[in-house]
Amino acid sequence: MKTPQQSYRLTEIFYSIQGEGLYTGMPAVFVRFAGCLMACEFCDTVYVEKFKMTAPQILAEIKKYPTQTVVITGGEPAEQPLSELIKFLTAAGLKVHVETNGSVYFDPAGAENITVSPKKYVDARMLSAAHVIKILAGRETDYDDLKKYFQYFSPSRLLYLQPRDNKQENxxxxxxxxxxxxxxxxxxxxxxFANIE
Ligand code: SF4
Structure with missing residues (x-):
């Protein structure tokens, strides 16, 4: 297995419980990539660059925790060389999950789960590659805009609606x-809801 040479720009690596979507309740190490070009006005995620790590350094950090599952999230992880990292971590025996807005295509080979949460723009190839499509919805959501994702539902690809901001009306x-x-x-x-960090 070729080791990726570049350093990845990261915000944080932490051990927690997956709080949403198909794997809700599963312990995992979260690797949050820095940066996102989408700049959604409602974004509540801090994704400033705090440090850089090579793939072997990321693997060593993950291995400090008693889980085989890693969730690569952001920011937008696909804005950095993601396929190489997925292959590297998979070859090391980890189950790799990726959370992406789907705007940048990457080879998902090896990943156990790809969750695409489309925002202003999404590459249709990523919708086809997704195991889960998670659509944020709220009062301002255009129903016709939302319906265009329904065609991607299949027995092997779940479609989730996630209320924006946890507001009751949403x-x-x-x-x-x-x-x-x-x-x-x-x-x-x-x-x-459970105040899990
Ligand atoms: S795509 Fe996600 S991380 Fe990027 S700005 Fe939008 S909500 Fe934030």
């Missing part, structure tokens, strides 16, 4: 849409 709206389209699933940010 939860109510998501529940209403899901009841009308029962192939959809509800994703709540349980870590925020």
């Amino acid at each position: 939860i109510d709206l998501c529940v209403k849409i899901i009841k009308q389209n029962p192939f959809l699933r509800l994703s709540l940010q349980t870590h925020k």
